[in-house]
Amino acid sequence: MSLPPVVNTVNLVKIYQNGGVPVPAVRGIDLRVEAGQFVAITGPSGSGKSTLVHMLGGLDARTSGEIWLDGKRADTLSESAWALLRRQKIGFVFQFFNLVANMTVADNVELPALLAGASAREARERREHLLGELGLTDRADASPAQLAGGEQQRVALARALANKPSLLLADEPTGNLDSRNTRDVLRLLGEVHREGQSIILVTHDARVASLADRVVSLLDGEIVDDGVIGTGRRRPRGTAGDVVELRG
Amino acid sequence: MRLSLLALLAKEPAHGYELKQALEQIFGSAYPPPNIGQIYVTLGRLEKDGLVRAVDVEQSNRPNKKVYYLTAAGREALDVWVDEPTEGPRVRDEFFMKLVLAPMTGIADRMALINRQRRHYLGLMRDLNELADRTDRGDYVALLLIEGAMLHLQADLDWLERCQEDLS
Numbered sequence: 001m002s003l004p005p006v007v008n009t010v011n012l013v014k015i016y017q018n019g020g021v022p023v024p025a026v027r028g029i030d031l032r033v034e035a036g037q038f039v040a041i042t043g044p045s046g047s048g049k050s051t052l053v054h055m056l057g058g059l060d061a062r063t064s065g066e067i068w069l070d071g072k073r074a075d076t077l078s079e080s081a082w083a084l085l086r087r088q089k090i091g092f093v094f095q096f097f098n099l100v101a102n103m104t105v106a107d108n109v110e111l112p113a114l115l116a117g118a119s120a121r122e123a124r125e126r127r128e129h130l131l132g133e134l135g136l137t138d139r140a141d142a143s144p145a146q147l148a149g150g151e152q153q154r155v156a157l158a159r160a161l162a163n164k165p166s167l168l169l170a171d172e173p174t175g176n177l178d179s180r181n182t183r184d185v186l187r188l189l190g191e192v193h194r195e196g197q198s199i200i201l202v203t204h205d206a207r208v209a210s211l212a213d214r215v216v217s218l219l220d221g222e223i224v225d226d227g228v229i230g231t232g233r234r235r236p237r238g239t240a241g242d243v244v245e246l247r248g
Numbered sequence: 249m250r251l252s253l254l255a256l257l258a259k260e261p262a263h264g265y266e267l268k269q270a271l272e273q274i275f276g277s278a279y280p281p282p283n284i285g286q287i288y289v290t291l292g293r294l295e296k297d298g299l300v301r302a303v304d305v306e307q308s309n310r311p312n313k314k315v316y317y318l319t320a321a322g323r324e325a326l327d328v329w330v331d332e333p334t335e336g337p338r339v340r341d342e343f344f345m346k347l348v349l350a351p352m353t354g355i356a357d358r359m360a361l362i363n364r365q366r367r368h369y370l371g372l373m374r375d376l377n378e379l380a381d382r383t384d385r386g387d388y389v390a391l392l393l394i395e396g397a398m399l400h401l402q403a404d405l406d407w408l409e410r411c412q413e414d415l416s
Contacts, residue, residue, distance in 0.1 A: 042366075044409050179395060186377070206405045207398060210373035217366065219412060225363035230371040 004071030012065035027221035043218035058082030091160030093170035116163035
């Protein structure tokens with residue numbers, strides 16, 4: 001028996017009200033993501049990418065349509081039921097981090113694991129691993145306000161992964177990172193993907209998008225392209241010297 | 249290759265094989281290794297143009313070797329090259345031509361062209377990611393070249409997005 005899709009949306013619509021004027025952000029999206037898939041969502045700003053992932057995480061209510069997670073209807077859940085669902089199986093990386101200001105970095109990362117039922121020791125080991133992978137070991141005792149934007153962003157990713165979510169949702173997870181820190185994040189996402197967790201992330205960063213199995217492009221709240229990334233290379237292996245040819 | 253040879257000779261006179269080794273050492277895997285024939289052909293042309301000159305140096309038990317050194321004209325050509333700004337990259341001319349001309353052919357719609365091009369660029373980006381992964385961490389010249397290519401590709405993708413917004 002095959003697993004149900006980790007995410008399946010049916011004619012999903014979101015219309016915001018702006019001073020009484022309806023503003024459609026997502027206009028009828030059917031998106032089916034199989035378990036273990038890594039999907040990148042791209043598109044210009046205002047195309048509905050963030051709204052879409054927020055709805056998938058239950059952080060924004062849909063206007064109409066359906067959301068199914070692991071074969072179960074989710075759009076009709078109450079807020080508390082959504083909170084429970086997120087705790088159990090969804091990690092969310094916000095564009096603006098949303099770290100808890102009066103807790104240390106370590107506690108911010110451990111909390112979701114503890115809430116999901118991990119022992120204190122498991123939560124600590126998981127936190128140490130994640131902060132280590134992201135080059136943040138020596139920031140564990142800092143408070144979020146003491147961190148630079150790029151550090152806060154990586155802490156937000158560590159927190160989202162703390163309870164080993166079966167589905168990671170992320171909104172521009174590398175938006176504030178320099179290239180070296182982006183490389184750490186890419187490596188960690190690759191690891192998460194290899195372990196079979198599903199990933200849906202919104203990104204402008206082509207380095208991130210190019211890691212995905214599949215890229216979905218949005219324009220004006222609709223899907224305009226959805227497909228696997230081809231291989232651009234004309235030969236199987238190359239060196240940096242071939243960069244010039246790759247670009248030519 | 250002309251100017252890289254002039255630059256190496258500005259440091260010290262050298263024979264062809266030394267120049268080949270120096271290029272390999274400086275650029276590592278960042279540029280394809282030059283073959284010795286190309287180097288001698290280029291040195292010959294530089295000599296003809298008066299930018300380098302060669303002297304024969306006797307070697308015991310072996311044929312004489314030619315050691316090249318920079319002339320004043322060569323020095324000047326090198327200075328001009330180093331001092332002038334370098335041309336920036338140009339927009340992908342061919343793709344832009346396609347995009348603009350597509351409606352006239354009646355065979356391709358612009359959205360399809362842009363989508364296909366985006367997937368192609370992302371495929372190239374994936375290749376660059378893999379290339380960066382297997383490049384030695386200490387090879388800064390190669391890593392910087394790869395990063396430069398990634399940034400150009402990112403700009404191409406951002407620009408595609410603009411095309412899609414305004415042409416659809």
